Amino acid sequence: MLSTNNNSGNQALKEENPDQSSVPQKSFVENYLYGKTKFCKHQHSCFKESLKTFVKLFLSGLGVKIGLGFLLGLLKTRNISKTVRNVISWDPVRFAAFVGLLPALFKIALCILRHYRNKDDKLNVLIAAIFCSFSALADNSDDRRKILIYYIFSRAFESFIEMVRSHEVAPVPSNWGLCLGIFCTNFLSYMIFFHGELVPKGLYRMGTTGVGFKGNEMKLIEVVYRGIGNKP
Incomplete structure (x- = not known):
């Protein structure tokens, strides 16, 4: 009689507290679309947060690109119809897509890595940053x-120095920000003067005009530099 009561009591407990293994687990797709990981701090689900970020920045980038293009076009010419034709093209859409995809892809990759690796560390951030570069x-x-x-290179170098300083891997000068600025300035100057094809045209013109060199003079300097470098 006592055994029967115990069995019935255990059965009632099982009904009230079912085994966790019997509860159907959500798939990754369901968890991504309608939920979030325990590491995520955003308010909405991972999918909704990524989509919200893309739409918001896409519309902002599109508006800024079209607005600036229209204003600059009016400053150059008084022909409004020509300005509108130049502004309404695929270029603002591609620019806005890039602006929206950059953070959206980062968030997508970060949430996926948090789900599969079940941890939140700097490796997730590094992989997500590499993935978002496809934007x-x-x-x-x-x-x-x-x-x-160039922007990513400078920020990556800054992050590397900060990591070395915080983990005390090697001694870092107290004015390392100034040292970083000197290094990046010299690197950019080297690229402008000796690898101008790898530098954006506007940045190249700004660099060469600032020192008083013209295009032909820069080519002559390049020839002389290469000639000196080839001598034994």
Whole structure:
């Protein structure tokens, strides 16, 4: 009799507290679309947050690109119809797609890595940053791609120095920000003077005009530099 009561009591407990293994687990797709990981701090689901970021920045980038293009066009010419034709093209759309995809792809990759690796560390951030660089494929402007590369290079170098300083891997001078600025300035000057084809046209013109050199003079300097370098 006592055994029967115990069995019935255990059965009632099982009904009230079912085994967790019997509860159907959500798939990754369901969790991504309608939920978020325990590491995510955003308010909405991972999918909704990524989509919201893309739409918001896409519309902002499109508005800024079209607005600036229209204003600059009016300053150059009084022909409004010609200005409108020049502004309404695929270039603002590609630029806006790049602006929206850059952070959206980063968030997508970061949430996926958090789900599969079940941890939130700097490796996730590094992989997500590499993945989001594919957003540059949405923009067909070589100059904007080059600017992005230089920006990412400078920020990556800054992050590397900060990591060395915070982990005390090697001694870092107290004025390392000034040292970083000197290094990046010299690197950019080297690229302008000796690898101008890898520098955005506007940045190249700004660098050469600032020192008083013209295009032909820069080519002559390049020839002399190469000639000296080839001598034994």
